[in-house]
Amino acid sequence: MKPFHPVDRDITLYFDDVSFSYGAVAVLRHAGFHIHQGEFVALVGPNGSGKTTILKLILGLEEPQAGRIELLGASPRSSRNRIGYVPQQAGYDQAFPISVREVVKMGRLRPLSRKFTAEDSRAVDEALAQVEITDLAARPYTALSGGQRRRVLVARALAASPNFLLLDEPTANMDEESEERLFKTLGRLKGSTTILIVTHDTAFVSSLTDRVLCLGSRENPGNPYGVVQHKTHPESLGAEADSPGNYRINHNSSIPGNSCYEEEGGK
Numbered sequence: 001m002k003p004f005h006p007v008d009r010d011i012t013l014y015f016d017d018v019s020f021s022y023g024a025v026a027v028l029r030h031a032g033f034h035i036h037q038g039e040f041v042a043l044v045g046p047n048g049s050g051k052t053t054i055l056k057l058i059l060g061l062e063e064p065q066a067g068r069i070e071l072l073g074a075s076p077r078s079s080r081n082r083i084g085y086v087p088q089q090a091g092y093d094q095a096f097p098i099s100v101r102e103v104v105k106m107g108r109l110r111p112l113s114r115k116f117t118a119e120d121s122r123a124v125d126e127a128l129a130q131v132e133i134t135d136l137a138a139r140p141y142t143a144l145s146g147g148q149r150r151r152v153l154v155a156r157a158l159a160a161s162p163n164f165l166l167l168d169e170p171t172a173n174m175d176e177e178s179e180e181r182l183f184k185t186l187g188r189l190k191g192s193t194t195i196l197i198v199t200h201d202t203a204f205v206s207s208l209t210d211r212v213l214c215l216g217s218r219e220n221p222g223n224p225y226g227v228v229q230h231k232t233h234p235e236s237l238g239a240e241a242d243s244p245g246n247y248r249i250n251h252n253s254s255i256p257g258n259s260c261y262e263e264e265g266g267k
């Protein structure tokens with residue numbers, strides 16, 4: 001695949017005029033945005049606006065009908081091994097006694113044929129420590145709370161040393177403490193890897209977020225969506241300025257479009 005802009009070496013993800021439909025259901029129309037290496041970006045939008053669809057396109061599970069997508073300088077399919085994907089949940093059979101360490105180890109099992117080395121073991125230890133779950137390593141995964149499981153899945157993704165970390169609704173059903181811990185972990189990762197968080201929780205848009213990609217428009221219900229980019233903007237400074245939720249989406253009037261639902265006062 002020929003790069004769009006060979007000069008822009010630091011671009012992790014390009015969506016260039018992408019349109020996508022499921023049969024008669026048009027989801028994206030002329031969606032265009034890019035994410036730079038090391039950026040921390042939130043993709044927000046109401047239910048059904050196409051966030052999961054964008055995820056599928058990034059992971060190469062769907063192909064756009066028009067436009068092009070470039071991930072880490074190549075097609076999504078050929079680059080997806082370099083993505084650390086954190087799903088909302090990973091189901092392991094309750095009867096399958098898999099430990100937290102073993103789940104994180106799965107992040108290193110690419111390609112499947114090779115043997116597990118001392119370096120893999122170090123990467124697993126490091127990922128457990130990064131997410132602060134070393135103390136849970138021997139516990140059965142299925143015995144953990146939803147929030148703890150989510151952090152294990154972040155560690156699994158990090159164990160692969162990804163160039164791009166993609167998190168799908170990371171705070172859904174998470175208790176406050178887990179959310180705070182995840183926020184701290186992401187803060188430590190910021191800058192060292194490119195991060196895209198897909199969420200409809202605009203409270204998670206925070207001091208960590210460099211940019212917000214907004215999907216959807218209330219003015220045109222039922223129409224396919226475009227993507228509008230906004231900078232984040234501190235709502236209140238002070239002691240809690242670094243906490244999640246203290247930042248709001250700054251609707252920069254220089255950016256065309258009125259397509260972020262939060263503008264109308266949130267959900």
Ligand SMILES: Nc1ncnc2c1ncn2[C@@H]1O[C@H](COP(=O)(O)OP(=O)(O)OP(=O)(O)O)[C@@H](O)[C@H]1O
Binds near residue numbers: 027053054
């Ligand atoms: N496989 C499919 N076939 C047909 N329509 C689909 C399919 N998957 C999703 N859609 C439709 O495409 C639109 C976008 O769905 P998508 O799941 O990407 O939205 P979303 O923003 O992730 O929503 P949510 O916040 O509820 O998870 C919705 O109208 C949805 O009903």
